[in-house]
Amino acid sequence: xxxxxxxxxxxxxxxxxxxxxxxxxxxxxxxxxxxxxxxxxxxxxxxxxxxxxxxxxxxxxxxxxxxxxxxxxxxxxxxxxxxxxxxxxxxxxxxxxxxxxxxxxxxxxxxxxxxxxxxxxxxxxxxxxxxxxxxxxxxxxxxxxxxxxxxxxxxxxxxxxxxxxxxxxx
Amino acid sequence: xxxxxxxxxxxxxxxxxxxxxxxxxxxxxxxxxxxxxxxxxxxxxxxxxxxxxxxxxxxxxxxxxxxxxxxxxxxxxxxxxxxxxxxxxxxxxxxxxxxxxxxxxxxxxxxxxxxxxxxxxxxxxxxxxxxxxxxxxxxxxxxxxxxxxxxxxxxxxxxxxxxxxxxxxxxxxxxxxxxxxxxxxx
Numbered sequence: 001x002x003x004x005x006x007x008x009x010x011x012x013x014x015x016x017x018x019x020x021x022x023x024x025x026x027x028x029x030x031x032x033x034x035x036x037x038x039x040x041x042x043x044x045x046x047x048x049x050x051x052x053x054x055x056x057x058x059x060x061x062x063x064x065x066x067x068x069x070x071x072x073x074x075x076x077x078x079x080x081x082x083x084x085x086x087x088x089x090x091x092x093x094x095x096x097x098x099x100x101x102x103x104x105x106x107x108x109x110x111x112x113x114x115x116x117x118x119x120x121x122x123x124x125x126x127x128x129x130x131x132x133x134x135x136x137x138x139x140x141x142x143x144x145x146x147x148x149x150x151x152x153x154x155x156x157x158x159x160x161x162x163x164x165x166x167x168x169x170x
Numbered sequence: 171x172x173x174x175x176x177x178x179x180x181x182x183x184x185x186x187x188x189x190x191x192x193x194x195x196x197x198x199x200x201x202x203x204x205x206x207x208x209x210x211x212x213x214x215x216x217x218x219x220x221x222x223x224x225x226x227x228x229x230x231x232x233x234x235x236x237x238x239x240x241x242x243x244x245x246x247x248x249x250x251x252x253x254x255x256x257x258x259x260x261x262x263x264x265x266x267x268x269x270x271x272x273x274x275x276x277x278x279x280x281x282x283x284x285x286x287x288x289x290x291x292x293x294x295x296x297x298x299x300x301x302x303x304x305x306x307x308x309x310x311x312x313x314x315x316x317x318x319x320x321x322x323x324x325x326x327x328x329x330x331x332x333x334x335x336x337x338x339x340x341x342x343x344x345x346x347x348x349x350x351x352x353x354x355x356x
Contacts, residue, residue, distance in 0.1 A: 011263070011267040013175060013266075014262075014266075015259075022177035025205060027209075029204050031204065031208060045184075048187065076173060080173050080175060126171070
């Protein structure tokens with residue numbers, strides 16, 4: 001998959017996909033933050049990134065609603081090497097059905113020790129971004145296959161059960 | 171999900187978050203522990219084991235993957251390994267997207283490569299111009315040479331001979347036989 005010519009991504013590069021070895025750095029960053037800042041510090045890092053670094057995406061979502069959410073995630077996963085993801089838009093939600101997580105796949109193939117909390121990052125980051133745009137976000141599964149749901153409040157999604165997010169590992 | 175496509179963007183943002191959280195010492199600790207000792211441990215292992223040959227293998231692979239346009243060159247002569255970066259894919263991403271959370275993104279390279287070279291028994295001569303161009307020379311600490319004259323090691327592909335080396339907006343940070351990101355000479 002290649003990103004569309006007119007990208008929905010706020011930051012664009014000259015190459016169609018990222019370098020998968022950067023997943024090593026993301027995993028290592030989580031390990032460092034969990035050790036040095038604790039779980040609460042790591043969670044704060046993700047939530048502040050969701051509101052700060054991703055502010056341009058949040059603005060797109062606020063203005064464009066679920067259509068913008070779906071377009072963003074299609075472009076996002078097109079630029080992630082090895083991703084196998086279906087983005088399904090319904091009236092009140094967008095579901096990301098992740099058949100193969102590109103990060104978990106690459107970390108495994110590289111023999112890297114994956115932080116067990118890895119999959120929770122998608123929830124804390126995604127929930128912060130959703131909250132900033134008037135949506136709710138829920139996550140189930142993990143460790144390579146999962147489902148992210150971004151929904152309007154009227155969808156009435158139940159609270160996130162963290163037990164529904166699997167620990168990551170080889 | 172944090173992706174790899176815009177990695178350099180959130181990497182830069184992370185440096186600033188770390189600085190706000192724990193000051194510059196936490197940023198230095200991150201570059202050494204998370205990047206040198208964890209993320210890039212394959213580079214560290216290779217260079218510790220094979221020296222100059224390991225540098226050729228590592229940078230030959232990594233720069234080709236990060237920069238398919240091959241806007242860089244590597245040169246190896248007896249006693250020195252040199253990189254000339256003509257268009258850094260990482261800094262270039264930030265410049266094109268107008269991103270600059272941390273005060274000097276370019277420092278991260280010396281932040282992890284410096285400690286890696288120290289552990290591997292090498293020192294670094296280096297300059298970057300903050301516009302996506304830089305050069306590196308790795309030598310053993312007792313090597314008499316250092317900061318070669320433009321063209322002496324890399325010939326006409328030496329980035330310092332290119333017209334954009336001192337283009338508008340460029341300012342040089344310089345390191346001499348260094349391995350510490352804070353050993354910067356302006």
